[in-house]
Amino acid sequence: MKSNKKSALKENDGIPQPESISTSSLQKIVAKRKVQPSVNELISGILQHDKIALSRAITLIESTNPEHFEKANEIINGCLPYANQSVRIGITGVPGVGKSTFIEAFGTYLTSIGKKVAVLAVDPSSTISHGSILGDKTRMEELVKDENAFIRPSASGETLGGVARKTRETIILCEAAGFDTIIIETVGVGQSETAVHSMVDFFLLLKIAGAGDELQGIKRGIMEMADTIVINKADGDNVAKAKLAKTEFNRALHLFPAKNSGWIPKVTTCSAYEKTGIDSVWNIIAEYLELVKNNDYFNAKRQNQNQYWMLETINEQLKNHFYTNPSIASSLENYKTQVATNQISPFAAAQELLKKYFE
Amino acid sequence: MKSNKKSALKENDGIPQPESISTSSLQKIVAKRKVQPSVNELISGILQHDKIALSRAITLIESTNPEHFEKANEIINGCLPYANQSVRIGITGVPGVGKSTFIEAFGTYLTSIGKKVAVLAVDPSSTISHGSILGDKTRMEELVKDENAFIRPSASGETLGGVARKTRETIILCEAAGFDTIIIETVGVGQSETAVHSMVDFFLLLKIAGAGDELQGIKRGIMEMADTIVINKADGDNVAKAKLAKTEFNRALHLFPAKNSGWIPKVTTCSAYEKTGIDSVWNIIAEYLELVKNNDYFNAKRQNQNQYWMLETINEQLKNHFYTNPSIASSLENYKTQVATNQISPFAAAQELLKKYFE
Numbered sequence A, B: 001m002k003s004n005k006k007s008a009l010k011e012n013d014g015i016p017q018p019e020s021i022s023t024s025s026l027q028k029i030v031a032k033r034k035v036q037p038s039v040n041e042l043i044s045g046i047l048q049h050d051k052i053a054l055s056r057a058i059t060l061i062e063s064t065n066p067e068h069f070e071k072a073n074e075i076i077n078g079c080l081p082y083a084n085q086s087v088r089i090g091i092t093g094v095p096g097v098g099k100s101t102f103i104e105a106f107g108t109y110l111t112s113i114g115k116k117v118a119v120l121a122v123d124p125s126s127t128i129s130h131g132s133i134l135g136d137k138t139r140m141e142e143l144v145k146d147e148n149a150f151i152r153p154s155a156s157g158e159t160l161g162g163v164a165r166k167t168r169e170t171i172i173l174c175e176a177a178g179f180d181t182i183i184i185e186t187v188g189v190g191q192s193e194t195a196v197h198s199m200v201d202f203f204l205l206l207k208i209a210g211a212g213d214e215l216q217g218i219k220r221g222i223m224e225m226a227d228t229i230v231i232n233k234a235d236g237d238n239v240a241k242a243k244l245a246k247t248e249f250n251r252a253l254h255l256f257p258a259k260n261s262g263w264i265p266k267v268t269t270c271s272a273y274e275k276t277g278i279d280s281v282w283n284i285i286a287e288y289l290e291l292v293k294n295n296d297y298f299n300a301k302r303q304n305q306n307q308y309w310m311l312e313t314i315n316e317q318l319k320n321h322f323y324t325n326p327s328i329a330s331s332l333e334n335y336k337t338q339v340a341t342n343q344i345s346p347f348a349a350a351q352e353l354l355k356k357y358f359e
Helices: A023-033 A039-047 A051-062 A066-082 A099-112 A137-145 A160-176 A192-197 A238-253 A278-294 A297-323 A326-340 A346-358 B023-033 B039-047 B051-062 B066-082 B099-112 B137-145 B160-176 B192-197 B238-253 B278-294 B297-323 B326-340 B346-358
Strands: A087-092 A117-122 A149-151 A181-186 A202-208 A228-232 A266-269 B087-092 B117-122 B149-151 B181-186 B202-208 B228-232 B266-269
Touching: A039 A051, A039 A066, A039 A160, A051 A066, A051 A160, A066 A160, A066 B346, A087 A099, A087 A192, A087 A278, A099 A117, A099 A137, A099 A149, A099 A181, A099 A228, A099 A278, A117 A137, A117 A160, A117 A192, A137 A149, A160 A181, A160 A192, A160 A297, A160 B346, A181 A192, A202 A238, A202 A278, A228 A238, A228 A278, A238 A266, A266 A278, A278 A297, A297 A326, A297 B297, A297 B326, A297 B346, A326 A346, A326 B297, A346 B066, A346 B160, A346 B297, B039 B051, B039 B066, B039 B160, B051 B066, B051 B160, B066 B160, B087 B099, B087 B192, B087 B278, B099 B117, B099 B137, B099 B149, B099 B181, B099 B228, B099 B278, B117 B137, B117 B160, B117 B192, B137 B149, B160 B181, B160 B192, B160 B297, B181 B192, B202 B238, B202 B278, B228 B238, B228 B278, B238 B266, B266 B278, B278 B297, B297 B326, B326 B346
Parallel strands: A087 A181, A087 A202, A117 A149, A117 A181, A202 A228, A228 A266, B087 B181, B087 B202, B117 B149, B117 B181, B202 B228, B228 B266
Antiparallel strands: none
C-alpha cells in the first residue's frame, strides 16, 4: 500500500499494484539495450515516429548518469523544432476515482477519432511505490496495445522538481515523435498538480459522486486550476448522485474568480467503465482549444510556461548547489534548531549560512 | 490614485492619501536624529519600552546602508530573548472595506482591555504610493495618541521579500518593547497576504456586504488562509445585507478542507464606525488562541514560521546573487526570448546560464 502521508487528499488509498514488468519482457529489454544507438540515430528514429527510439531517448532523460545527461540535452534540442504541435492535457484525481480506467477509455476514444496519444505521469512518490501510476499497464489493456498510443510510467526521482523536469522534457520528445495529444497524469502527492498544471494547456480534475461530501477532500487550489471537472462512475445507481454532484461542483466553481483564459470551467459526468460521456469530455476540451487559440491565450501560456520552466530550473539548481554544499549541509540542522527555539533570528541565521557558502 | 495592476482583487480603488508627514514633525525628527544612539542604548531603550528607541531601531532595519544592516542584526539578536510573548494578527481586505477605521476601533478596544498594541504593515507598493497604508495616521486619530499603541507604516522596498523581511524583524523589536498584540495589515498586492500569513498566528479577512457578489473578487487562496472573516460596515441599512453575507461566507468556508490547527473559521459582522461587534472579533481570536495553545499548534506553527523565514531568506538571496550577476543579467533576456520561441529548451537554457554563473 502506497504511503499517502504527504497528500492533503482525503479519499481512499489506491489499490496495491502487482509487479509491472514480467521477467521475459525484462530479458528482451536488456538484450535490446546492449546496442547503444547514437544521438543522431535516436533523433531520426523519433522523427520517424519509432516508439523504441522514443523509449530509449526517454530512458536517457531519466538517467542519473552525467554522460546520459549530455546526450539527453542534445536529443531534446534536436527534437525541439518538431515539437509543440499538440494539446497537453493534465489529469488529476485521488486514488479510487478510476483514473486508469478513465485514461484507458479516453485515450481509446481519442485514437478512434484519429488522434495519436501519449500518456505520461508525474508521480514523485514512485521511487517508494515503484511507479504505481501507470506502472500497472494491465489496467490499460486496450490502450497499451493501440498502435496510436504510447504509455510511459512516471520517472522516479528524489524530488518533485526532478520528476517534473523529466516529464516536461519527455513531452518534447513525444511531440516530435508525432503524438498530438499528450495526457499527463498525477495522483496529487505534494505539489505535483501545480507542477503538472504548469506544463499543460488544459487541466482536468476527475472526481466521483457519492463519496461523502463532494467538496471535501479537495486539496487547496486544485479546483481553481481545473478547466473541467469530470465526475466519473456515473453509471447504474450512481447516475442520480453524479448529477447532483455536477450541480454542487458547478456552484462551487462559480466562487472562483474568472480565469485569464476567458474560459468558464465546465462540469460533466461520464462512466469510464461503460464508456459513456467520454466524447463530451473531448468536446469540452475542443471548445476550450477553439477559444484560447482564437484569443491567443494558448500561445501566450506556452511561452510563459517555457520561461517559467527555465527560471524554475535555475532556482532549483541554485538551491541544490547551496544545500548540498558540505559546509552548509553539516551546519543547517543546527541553525534550524537555533532558529526554531529563538536563539538566533531567522535572518541572522540565513546571513551566517550565506557567508559560509559564498566564502 | 494607487495602481492596482498587480492585484487580482476586484473592489474599488482606495482613497488618495494626503502627504503623511508635516513639515514641523519632520524638523523635530531630523533634530532628534542628529545624536545617533549606540546599539546597546537602543536595545536597553527597547527593553524599557521606549517608543523612540523602538522607532530608531526600526529605522535601522529599514535602512539600505550596509553599516546599519550590521547594527540592526545586533539589535534584533539582542531583543530576541525578550520577544515572542505576543499574539500576531494579520489583517487583510481590499481598499474600501474600511481597514483603517477597523484597526482604529479594534486597536482602541484592545488597549481598553489592557493590551499593548503595535500596528505594522506589509505594502510592497508603498515605494510608488509613498506608503499609503497607515501613512495617513489621521485616520487612526485615537489609536495614534494612545499610550499603549504603536503605529508604524510599511517599510518601502523594491521587492515584497525585502518589505516582508523588514516587517518580520520589526515584530521582534515590538515584542521586546512590551507590545503583546501585533497587528499586521496588508492591502493584498501581489503575494503580500501569503507573506503576512506566514508571519502571524491568526489571519483576519475584512470584507463588506453589498458590494455586488460577496464571493467574487476574492483572490485565490485568501479565503483559505482566513481564520475569521469579519464583515465590516454592518450598520444602518447594511445590517441585513451583512447578515446575508455572513451566511454566504459561512457556506463558502465549508468548501475548504479542515485546517491543521483544528480550528473552524468563523464569520462575524461588525461596524468599525459605530464600534459594534468589535468585542466579538477579539472573542473569536481568544477562542482560537485557547485552542491552539492547548493543542500546541501555536508553538509548532511559530517554530515552522521561523525555519520558513530562514530558508526563504536564503533562497531569496541566492536568487538575488544570481540574477544581479552582470554576466547573467546581460544574457537573461536573450535566453528568455529563445525559450519562449522554442529555439532552445528551457532546461538547456538554464544549464547554459548556470554554467556562466558558476564559472
